[in-house]
Amino acid sequence: MKELQEILTLLDASAPAGAILVTLVGVEGSSYRRPGARMLLTSEGRRIGSISGGCLEDDIIAQAGSVQGSGRAKVVTYDTTSENDLVWGVGLGCHGVVHLLIEELPPRPEWVDVLRRNIRERVTTELAVVWQGPEGVRLGTSLAKDIPPQPGLNVFRQTVRPPPPLVIFGAGDDARPLVRFAKELGWQVAVVDARPAFATPARFPEADSTVVARPEEAVARINPEADSVVIVMTHHYHHDAPLLRALLPRPLAYLGLLGPRKRTEKILADLQADGLAISPEMRARLHSPVGLDLGADNPEEIALSILAEIQAGLAGRDARPLRERTLPIHAE
Numbered sequence: 285m286k287e288l289q290e291i292l293t294l295l296d297a298s299a300p301a302g303a304i305l306v307t308l309v310g311v312e313g314s315s316y317r318r319p320g321a322r323m324l325l326t327s328e329g330r331r332i333g334s335i336s337g338g339c340l341e342d343d344i345i346a347q348a349g350s351v352q353g354s355g356r357a358k359v360v361t362y363d364t365t366s367e368n369d370l371v372w373g374v375g376l377g378c379h380g381v382v383h384l385l386i387e388e389l390p391p392r393p394e395w396v397d398v399l400r401r402n403i404r405e406r407v408t409t410e411l412a413v414v415w416q417g418p419e420g421v422r423l424g425t426s427l428a429k430d431i432p433p434q435p436g437l438n439v440f441r442q443t444v445r446p447p448p449p450l451v452i453f454g455a456g457d458d459a460r461p462l463v464r465f466a467k468e469l470g471w472q473v474a475v476v477d478a479r480p481a482f483a484t485p486a487r488f489p490e491a492d493s494t495v496v497a498r499p500e501e502a503v504a505r506i507n508p509e510a511d512s513v514v515i516v517m518t519h520h521y522h523h524d525a526p527l528l529r530a531l532l533p534r535p536l537a538y539l540g541l542l543g544p545r546k547r548t549e550k551i552l553a554d555l556q557a558d559g560l561a562i563s564p565e566m567r568a569r570l571h572s573p574v575g576l577d578l579g580a581d582n583p584e585e586i587a588l589s590i591l592a593e594i595q596a597g598l599a600g601r602d603a604r605p606l607r608e609r610t611l612p613i614h615a616e
Contacts, residue, residue, distance in 0.1 A: 285447050286470030287333040291324045292400045294332055295389070302327045303389045304348040307425065308335055309415045309440035313365060313380035320442050327352070335384060348386050357387035357423040359415050385415040385440075387424045395427050399444060406446040413440040447471045448537065448598060451508050453527050454517035455482035455494070458542075458583040462515070463491050465587050469595075471513075476502050478523065499523040503530035510535050513594055515574065517542035525551050529558075532566045538594050540574030542586075548572040576603055 295303065308321040316337045323333040323341070325348050335344060340362060347360050363381045389396075395411060402409045410428035414421060416438030431439060447470045452459050455477035466473050467490040476495045477483035483494040497505045499518070508514055514536050516527050524541065528551060531539055541548055548570075556562055575589035576596075596603035606613060 285444075286468070287322060288399075288444065289403070289447070289470050290332045291322060292396060292403070294324065294326070294330070295393075295396050296400060301391055302352055304352060305387050305389050305425065306333075306335060306344055306348065307385045307387075307413050307415075307440070308382060309359075309385050309413050310383035311380060312382075315380040315382050319440055335382075344384065344386070351386050351388055353388070355388070357385055359423070360384045360386060383415065385413055385423060385425075393425070395425055398427060402444075403446050406449070408446070409444045411442045411444060413442070414438070415440060448513050448594075449474070449508070449511065450513045450515070450594075451476065451506055452515050452517065453477070453499075453502060454515075454519065454523075454542075455479065455484075455487065456517065456519055458586060459517060460488065461584045462517075462587040462590060463488050465584075465591050467491075469591070474506065476506060477518070478502075499526040503527060503534075508534065508536060511537050513538040513598075515540045515542070515590065517574075519543075521547070521551065525554060528552075528570075529555055529560055532560070532562060532570065536569065538597050539569050539571065540590060540593070541570060541572035542574050543572065545573055 291305075304325040306323040306325070308315075308317055308319050311319055317335055321333070321335055323331065323335050323344065325331055325345060331341075334341065344360070347358075351358055361381060361383050365381060399409045399411070411425060412428040412431040413425045414423050414431060414437060416436075417423065418434075418436045421437065428441060431437075449472045450466050451474045452462060453476050455475050459475060463473050463475060473491045474493045474495060475483055475488050475491045476497055478496065478498050480496045483496050485491070485494055488494055495502070495506065514531060516524055516531070518524055518527070519542070524543070528541065532555075552562055552567070571593065574593070575586060576593045578585065578589040578592070580586045580589040593603065
């Protein structure tokens with residue numbers, strides 16, 4: 285998602301003429317990237333995104349030169365299943381075949397404007413990339429609704445969901461690397477704190493929004509939806525309690541609380557004594573202590589452990605080492 289967001293930003297900022305879009309549309313076997321990976325090349329020499337680990341990009345750029353100005357897209361295939369892997373395999377991973385569509389974009393593609401708007405409004409977009417078809421069929425990217433099925437058409441269809449919304453309650457110094465790292469992933473980030481001097485754009489320049497609100501009203505004001513990821517890290521017991529009171533009943537994608545387990549149990553016991561019925565499902569949704577056991581100590585390490593746990597949860601993985609995984613690394 286981050287790669288696609290950066291491509292959209294560049295196209296929106298300058299609408300460069302003659303920009304070349306390279307899309308990974310098909311994989312057989314293993315590859316470094318999965319279908320949907322993209323790389324944008326501009327006539328000024330800028331490059332955003334990647335298709336491999338670095339070894340294919342020079343050849344792709346050379347292939348793109350034959351597309352620029354021709355008005356015709358083309359498909360390029362790299363096969364690493366034989367001795368060719370000695371040349372290409374380092375970047376692709378190992379023993380796979382990848383198919384790339386290389387197309388020249390018009391100045392304002394309709395799908396770009398729609399996708400940009402849908403990401404902003406948190407709406408899912410269906411894209412279609414035609415990369416093989418009968419004579420006369422235009423190859424390229426468009427909205428899925430614009431591609432009626434027909435015999436002989438080979439289409440890569442992609443569902444592009446908006447980035448995860450992350451809400452961080454607590455604007456202390458340890459929230460700053462969490463915001464930075466989350467933005468590196470392309471997530472949408474809001475920081476909320478009761479202290480006006482802390483929840484500011486100056487302290488969190490990467491955040492999409494900073495909100496000053498008291499704990500008793502903060503959740504209702506933000507109103508996180510079901511796909512939201514929420515971290516409570518105010519470091520104040522009397523702030524965490526009202527936040528958890530409002531957050532626990534919500535079916536959030538992820539809810540984490542910073543602090544030791546003993547402190548969390550006291551907060552939950554006090555909330556129950558005060559009348560909140562905490563179900564087993566609520567307890568199961570609460571990640572506390574938040575994060576994976578990475579031996580984290582400083583704010584950057586803690587942010588890494590928190591985001592790693594969230595990413596695993598969003599992807600439906602258990603965060604075990606990959607060498608212990610018996611299934612393919614990439615989900616089909």
